[in-house]
Each structure stands twice: as C-alpha cells, then as structure tokens.
Amino acid sequence: MRVNASRWLIGTVGFGFAILVISPIGLKSAQAPSEPNGQATDISGLWLVHDPGSGDWSSFFDNVPKPAILPEIQKMNDEENARVAAGNVVSTGGRGANCPTGNLPMMMASSPPLNIVQSKDEVLIGSEASRGRIIYTDGRQHPDAAGLKAINSGDGHSIGHWEGDTLVVDTIGFPARTCDTRWPVMRVPGGGRAKDTTHLTERYKLINSGKQLSVTFTWEDPTIYLKPHTYSYTYDLVENGLPLEGGNDVTDSDLLKQAQGRSRGPNY
Amino acid sequence: MDKTYRCSLGVRRTLGFLLLALAAGLLAGLSSSAQAPQGVPMARQAPVPRDAAGHPDISGYWELRYDSRSVPPANLTQDAISREPAQRQHDVLATCFCALVGMPEVMEDGATLDIRQGPKVIGMLAKSPSSVRYIYTDGRSHPVKDEIDQVTNGNSIGHWEGDALMVDTIGFSDRGITLIPGGGFRTPDSHLVERFHLLNGGAILSVTSTWEDAKVFTTPHTYEFRYYKVPQIGLPLQYSCSANDQDRANFIMSAMKSSESTQVSH
Numbered sequence: 001m002r003v004n005a006s007r008w009l010i011g012t013v014g015f016g017f018a019i020l021v022i023s024p025i026g027l028k029s030a031q032a033p034s035e036p037n038g039q040a041t042d043i044s045g046l047w048l049v050h051d052p053g054s055g056d057w058s059s060f061f062d063n064v065p066k067p068a069i070l071p072e073i074q075k076m077n078d079e080e081n082a083r084v085a086a087g088n089v090v091s092t093g094g095r096g097a098n099c100p101t102g103n104l105p106m107m108m109a110s111s112p113p114l115n116i117v118q119s120k121d122e123v124l125i126g127s128e129a130s131r132g133r134i135i136y137t138d139g140r141q142h143p144d145a146a147g148l149k150a151i152n153s154g155d156g157h158s159i160g161h162w163e164g165d166t167l168v169v170d171t172i173g174f175p176a177r178t179c180d181t182r183w184p185v186m187r188v189p190g191g192g193r194a195k196d197t198t199h200l201t202e203r204y205k206l207i208n209s210g211k212q213l214s215v216t217f218t219w220e221d222p223t224i225y226l227k228p229h230t231y232s233y234t235y236d237l238v239e240n241g242l243p244l245e246g247g248n249d250v251t252d253s254d255l256l257k258q259a260q261g262r263s264r265g266p267n268y
Numbered sequence: 269m270d271k272t273y274r275c276s277l278g279v280r281r282t283l284g285f286l287l288l289a290l291a292a293g294l295l296a297g298l299s300s301s302a303q304a305p306q307g308v309p310m311a312r313q314a315p316v317p318r319d320a321a322g323h324p325d326i327s328g329y330w331e332l333r334y335d336s337r338s339v340p341p342a343n344l345t346q347d348a349i350s351r352e353p354a355q356r357q358h359d360v361l362a363t364c365f366c367a368l369v370g371m372p373e374v375m376e377d378g379a380t381l382d383i384r385q386g387p388k389v390i391g392m393l394a395k396s397p398s399s400v401r402y403i404y405t406d407g408r409s410h411p412v413k414d415e416i417d418q419v420t421n422g423n424s425i426g427h428w429e430g431d432a433l434m435v436d437t438i439g440f441s442d443r444g445i446t447l448i449p450g451g452g453f454r455t456p457d458s459h460l461v462e463r464f465h466l467l468n469g470g471a472i473l474s475v476t477s478t479w480e481d482a483k484v485f486t487t488p489h490t491y492e493f494r495y496y497k498v499p500q501i502g503l504p505l506q507y508s509c510s511a512n513d514q515d516r517a518n519f520i521m522s523a524m525k526s527s528e529s530t531q532v533s534h
Contacts, residue, residue: 044386101506115402117391119327119384120319124391126400131393131506134382140500153506240408245368245399245419245441 041165043123043204046243047213047235048113061109064190067219067229077191080183091180099179102155104133104171104200105188108215114235115243123160123167128244135160135169148173148196154186156200167204174198188219192229197221211237314469316431319385324431324466327385330473330495332376339491342451348484355453359445364520366509369396370420370444371437371454372477379507380498383473390426390433397509398444403435410438418456420444426464433464450491452484471497 054060069077108114112128121138133155142148142157151157157173176196177184186194194200198221207214213235220228317325344352362369369377379395388406403424410416410423416439423439437460446453454460458481465474473495480488510516 042387044388099508099510101508115400117384117386117389117400117402119386119391120325121327122382122384124384124393124400126391126402128399131398131400134393138500152508242411242417242423243399243402243419244417245421 041162041167041206042118043167043206043213044116044118045213046113046115046238046241048238049109049111050212050234050236051111057111060111061106061187061189062191064231065229066190067188067192068226069192069224069229070226073193073224074191076185076193084182088182091182098152100152100154100175102133102153103178103186104155104174105186105194105217107132107155108217108233109189112244113238113241126243133158135167137161137167142170142172154178156194165205167202169200169202169204171200171202172198188229189217189231190229192219193221193224194219195221195224197223207234213237316466316470319387321387323428324433324470325385326383326390326433326464326466326473328383328473329498329500330381330383331498332378332493333496336494336496337376337449337491338494339450342448342479342489343486344452345482345484345486348452352451352453355446359447359453360520362443362445364511364517366397366511367444368420369394369398370446371401371422371440371460372448373445374398374401374421375475375477376449376493381495395507397507403433405433410436418442422454422458422460431465435462435464436460437462448479448489450489452479452481452489454479455481455483457481457483467494473497 051060052063054063107125107127110127114132115126117124117126121136123135123137124132125135126132135158137160139161140159142159143151148157151173152175153173154175156171158169158171160167160169162168174186174194174196178186188194198219201218201220203214203216205214206212214232215235216230216232218228218230219225317327319325374392374394374396375381377394377396377398382393384391384393388404390403390405392401392403394401399419399421401421401424403426405426405428407427408425410425416423418439418441420441420443422437424435424437426433426435428434438458440454440456440458442456446455448454458479461478461480463474463476465476466472467474474492475495476490476492478488478490479485
C-alpha cells in the first residue's frame with residue numbers, strides 16, 4: 001500500500017512539474033528578466049557623450065588620437081581649415097532633395113544625448129535633431145552597390161551582431177560627397193574623413209555596471225588612411241532622462257524670408 | 269500478481285501520468301499563446317509574436333493601405349472650427365520648411381512605419397522629417413507639468429493590459445504638422461490615449477486613438493487605423509527635405525494660396 005501511495009505521489013509531482021515547464025508561465029520564469037529578446041545585454045537608454053574637458057565642441061571633436069592619413073587628405077584638411085579660419089563658416093551649397101541626410105561621425109560625437117532603443121532585430125539610435133540611425137541585427141547583409149547608393153545617407157548602412165556582451169557594428173555606404181561646401185567630404189574626429197569607400201567598425205560595450213557605454217570606432221579606407229584610425233568614446237547613462245527635440249523647427253526668420261519671399265518669422 | 273509485474277505496472281502508470289501532463293501542458297501553452305481577438309474564431313488564429321516577457325511584440329514594418337482608416341468626423345468646439353483654417357496654413361508652412369512633423373502625422377505619413385519594441389521602450393521611425401517616437405514601458409510616469417519639455421511627438425508612456433498596449437501621451441508642442449484625422453488639431457493641452465493590439469496572428473496592428481482637448485473637441489475624438497505588416501524592407505529611406513528648395517517652396521505655398529482664395533470665394 002505504501003508503495004502504491006509513493007507511485008501516486010511521483011505521478012502527481014511529475015504532472016505538476018510538466019505543466020509548469022510546458023506552460024507559458026513556466027517558460028517565462030525560466031528566462032531571466034535581464035535577458036530581453038534572448039540577448040543578455042541591453043544598451044537601451046539615453047546616453048550623453050563624456051567630454052573629458054575639451055573646452056568647446058570643435059576641440060572635443062578633435063580630441064582623439066590623430067589618424068595617419070594620406071598626403072592629399074592632409075592637404076584637403078589644411079585648405080578647408082584655412083578657409084574656415086578666414087571666416088567662411090557657413091555652408092553656401094544648396095540643400096536639394098538629393099543631398100545626403102544624416103552624419104554618423106558627427107552624430108555620435110554630438111553633445112545632445114543619444115537615445116538608444118534595442119530590439120531583437122534592430123537597434124535604433126535617435127538623435128536630438130533627426131530620426132537617427134538604424135543598426136540591423138536581424139542577420140541581413142549590406143545591400144549591393146546600387147542599394148548603398150540609393151540609401152544616400154551620411155549614416156551609411158549598419159549591420160550588427162553580438163560577440164558575448166559586445167555589439168559589433170559594421171557600416172559602409174557613406175556618400176562620396178555631401179552638400180556642405182565647408183567640408184564636402186564628411187569629417188571624422190581627429191582629422192579623418194568618411195566617404196563611399198570607407199568602412200567603419202564599432203564595438204559597443206556596457207561598462208561600470210551599466211552606468212556607462214563604451215564605443216570604440218575604427219575607420220578604414222586605403223584612399224584616406226595609412227592605417228586604421230581608432231578611438232573610443234564613453235557615454236554616461238542619463239537615468240530617466242527624456243530626449244530633447246531640436247533642429248529645424250524653422251525658428252530662423254532669415255531662412256523663412258529666403259524661402260517664402262516675404263518677411264514673416266514665427267515658429268513652425 | 270508477482271512483484272516484477274506490479275513494478276512494471278507502476279512504471280507504466282507513472283509514464284502515463286507524465287504523458288498526460290505533457291499533453292495538458294501543450295494544450296495550456298497553445299490556448300494561452302493564441303489568445304484570439306474578441307469575435308474572431310480562435311481556431312483560425314496563428315499565435316502572435318511575443319517578446320521575452322510574454323507580451324505581444326509589435327516590432328516590424330507597418331503600412332497603411334486604402335482600407336486602413338476608420339475615421340469619423342470630430343465634434344469640434346466653435347473656437348476650433350474658427351481656428352482650423354489658420355491651423356491648416358500653419359501646417360502647410362511647417363511642411364514647406366521641413367519642420368519635424370510630430371504626432372499624429374508620424375503615424376500616417378504615407379510611408380512604411382518602422383516599430384521596434386525593446387523591454388523598456390518602444391521606438392517608431394517614420395520616413396518624414398521627424399524625431400524618433402519613443403513610448404516608455406518601464407513603469408515611469410509623465411514628468412510633472414513644469415518639467416515637461418514639449419516636443420512634436422509628446423511624451424508617451426505605455427503599459428500592457430492583457431495583450432493590448434495602452435499608451436498615454438501629453439506634452440505636445442505647437443510645432444510641426446498638427447492636424448488630426450477627422451478634424452481638429454493638437455495643442456500643448458491635448459491628451460492622447462492609444463490602444464495598440466495585434467490582430468490576425470500579428471499580420472495586422474490595430475491602433476485606436478482617442479484625443480481629448482477641451483479647447484478643440486466637444487467630445488473625445490476616437491478613430492482606428494489598421495496597419496498591415498510588410499516583410500523586411502531593404503532600403504528604409506529617409507526623406508531628404510530641403511527648406512532651401514525654392515521650387516518646392518513655391519509649389520507648396522501655391523497650394524496654400526489657392527486654398528485661401530477658395531475660402532474667399534465661399
């Protein structure tokens with residue numbers, strides 16, 4: 001009799017255990033809450049680039065190790081810097097519909113915080129003044145050359161994958177030229193450049209118990225660099241922060257006059 | 269009955285219980301994950317995609333089609349009726365000068381909407397000039413009124429009620445494209461409640477929007493959009509808007525002028 005009772009007990013316990021394991025409740029409890037979408041690391045949040053005390057934004061932009069660049073790129077830098085130093089600080093180029101949108105190296109160095117949304121298939125990085133960039137983590141590859149040209153974005157085309165707790169992002173497809181007459185070829189911190197032949201690798205990793213995000217940038221392009229140009233930024237987490245919205249809500253009355261042909265300057 | 273036979277019978281009974289448990293567990297899992305919308309036969313429903321927390325995952329590329337909108341006319345206040353023509357002109361200028369469009373235009377700009385759901389925040393990207401729309405699902409509240417920074421998309425917080433994502437938005441700015449489907453326009457005092465709900469096994473995303481603003485609507489204004497899920501898009505282009513494009517500016521402004529003349533002729 002005691003033997004039968006123990007068999008019933010085993011059966012009942014087995015029944016309950018199986019229900020728990022197979023039901024969605026059991027599935028949910030089996031996954032750690034710190035593993036969103038199966039990825040242990042979540043870099044979502046509002047991140048403010050950490051400036052070690054450069055003094056101003058231009059100095060901060062150049063406050064990275066200097067790249068080894070080809071002589072013609074150095075010549076381009078010297079000429080453009082001289083023109084800006086002479087007071088030509090405003091772009092005089094048209095900004096037609098064919099002008100590339102976005103500017104990855106500038107956005108990642110900008111002082112307004114980046115707002116990162118990490119989902120299973122995409123990581124979005126929103127900026128203050130535009131919709132920002134997309135990093136595809138769904139396993140897709142870069143488009144072909146025609147596809148890259150059609151994107152026509154200073155953010156290029158980014159695909160990423162996780163190597164342990166590090167998000168490794170591969171970006172190509174930068175525009176050959178922009179519509180900015182001051183720096184027609186996109187600038188990269190330290191004196192580098194990015195264009196249609198350039199390849200960027202980024203490595204995102206949480207540090208300091210998730211309070212900071214380290215991003216290491218490595219730029220490669222044999223038509224610009226003599227060797228890969230590498231530097232890192234640290235971003236501080238802005239807890240419970242809210243993204244600001246800046247940019248082109250047309251507060252510039254001169255812009256309004258120019259396009260409208262009459263004097264009127266409210267905010268739109 | 270010998271001891272060997274009784275033992276073997278016991279093992280069979282135990283195995284039988286385990287098999288029964290497996291079947292029951294599978295049924296429980298299936299019935300829970302299917303969760304068909306009201307009025308739709310459950311047997312026809314594929315399970316909706318879910319995130320690690322078990323909530324429906326509304327991530328994907330979504331588009332509105334010709335049969336996507338169910339929008340009744342809004343009941344407007346007299347003040348809103350008289351202000352609407354001026355507000356329409358405001359929106360034309362905002363379009364002309366590439367202002368960030370904001371809500372609710374960001375939800376229906378005519379291009380594919382990219383929605384990405386993380387465990388604490390949901391991001392939405394439109395093709396138009398716009399900020400990313402963020403919906404915080406981490407349990408936070410709206411900022412207090414004095415601290416809220418008004419933006420075109422407003423400040424959105426969401427929570428799950430069963431399989432429906434309920435989103436509450438306040439803190440709109442008066443910039444961007446302000447007109448609301450069905451009539452009226454958003455103001456810094458507007459309050460929007462949205463209900464996101466997947467239908468047809470995740471093939472359709474229903475978004476029911478209810479606007480409240482005592483200065484604009486006499487009764488809450490509710491409408492529904494149903495977005496169709498589309499496969500991976502290879503080139504999620506961003507509209508390159510040029511406020512310096514004189515030809516484009518003239519084109520848009522001429523539309524506004526003809527609208528003004530039409531109103532005069534009435």
